[in-house]
Amino acid sequence: MTGGVIVLGAGPAGRALAHRLLAAAAPVTVVDLNPERVWKSTFACWTDELPGWLADSAFAARLDRVGVAGTALEEVDRGYTVLDTPGLQRSLTLDGAxxxxxxxxxxxxxxxHLKSGRVLDGDVVVDCRGALPHPAPRQTAYGIVVDxxxxAPVLEGHEAMLMDWRGGIVDRRRLPSFLYVVPLGHNEYLLEETCLAGMPALDLDELKRRLATRLGGLPSDIRRVEYVNFPLTGSSPQPWRESTFCFGAAGGFKNPTTGYSVANSLMSVDRVVGALAAGRDPIAEMWPAGVRAVHNLRLRGLSALLRLSPTQTIAFFEAFFAMPVEAQRSYLSRRDDLTGVMAAMTRVIRAVDMRTRVTVARGAMSTPEWAGDVSGTPPLHL
Structure with a gap:
């Protein structure tokens, strides 16, 4: 690579890409309207999703397991990491860019082309500006940070609670929500009422009300409040067809049924750097046929999830977390494991009751506009 890479966006994906390009001695230009803005969101992921090059300062908490609860409290025996957001941002230095x-x-x-009139010329442009506004299912959450x-009472002796549906509002006319509780370090915890997916999703006022109901009133010692409201799909349902390579949430690196994207971007960044350094097309490198099929299957999974009633949603996730961790890992974390993703989806569907199975099947076979063309997706064996 003789020229430079222009990275658009200085969020986690863009900053990580620029940081690793610089480590590979590539010339980099980063464009962002406010490149020094401080990140405020909480980022977390499964520990095995993270690359080895991250600095220790990027971690707030590393847990051996997390609690999950549908009708009963269980544990998922898989490591979970909460990132230290300011530490992560500081560690992804841009010295030399x-x-x-x-x-x-x-x-x-x-x-x-920039608003100021300036024009930047490079060898390649990578768009990391996040999922630009577009019609799509969204995830919303209202969270409070407490000591x-x-x-402690809501954790019930666990280090963290990934998904607790108990005590939530179960109303067939409304979307369900669950409680998410993780340590942030420095004696702080995030308690977050989360609407996993909705079109439209629950608004923040409703989630605040639900959190207060769940806790028997909001505590008086709230240190700060966090808000979540983002689309569960990238700006394009088929990012491999875009003329500009999009990376991170902008480019389909977000799991559409969980909303997680940061770890996937961090784990994928060196492969993108390698492709750019070798002069290979990063779109072809990151989106071979098997990865495209997995992406489309997950879009079908999101379509199915949106059709479930609250009680069906809880039963669905109970079945999911009853699977072996390896099957969970295939669906949640692996972009290229088509066989594993299909097997996990089929296994969950077969574990639920017939009414839920039919609802999932109808959703998985539908093609909503936001999902694009998923006609080439392999069929599930229901």
């Missing part, structure tokens, strides 16, 4: 604070108004091949003593 040209950082441009401006707004992108157009992309023409490897040329980027360990306040969090």
């Amino acid at each position: 040209e950082v441009v604070a401006d707004r992108v108004v157009g992309i023409d091949g490897a040329r980027v 360990a003593a306040t969090a």
Whole structure:
């Protein structure tokens, strides 16, 4: 690679890509309207999803297992990591890059037009600006940060609670929500009422009300509040057809049934760097046929999830977390494991009652507009 890479966006995906390109001695230009903005979201993931090059300062908590609860409390015996958001941002240094604070108004091949009138020329452009506004199912959440003593009663002796449906509002006319509780370090915990997926999703006022109901009133010692509201799909349902390579949440690296994208981007970044360094097409490198099929299957999974009633949703996730961890890992974490993803989906569907199975099948066979063309997706054996 003789010229430079223009990275659009300085969020986790863009900053990680620029950081690793710089480590590979590649010339990099980063464009972001506010490149020094401080990240405020909480990022977490399964520990085995993370690359080995992350600095220790990027971690807030590393847990051996997490609790999950549908009708009863169980544990998932798989490591879970909560990232230290400021530490992660600081660790992804951009020393040596040209950082441009401006707004992108157009992309023409490897040329980027900025609002200021400046035009940047590079060898390749990578769009990491996140999922730009578009019609799609969304995930929403309302969270409060409290001390360990306040969090202890809801944790029931566990280090973290990934998904607790108990005590939530079960109303066939409304979307369900669950409680998510994780340590943030420094004696702080995040308690978050989460709407996993909805179109439309539950609004933040409703989630705040539900969290207060669940806790018997909001505590008086809330340290700060966190809000979540993002689309569960990228701007394009088929990012491999875009003329500009999109990376991170912008480019389909988000699991559409969980909303997790940061770890996937961090784990994939060195492969993207390798492709760029070798002059290979990063779209072809990151989106071979098997990966496209997995992506489409997960879009079908999201379509099915949106059709479930609250009680069916809880039963669905009970069946999911009853599977062996390896089957869970295939569906949640592996972009290229088509056989494993199909087997996991089929296994869950066969474990639920017939009414839920039919609902899932209808959702999985539908093709909502936000999912694009999934006609080439392998069929599930229901």
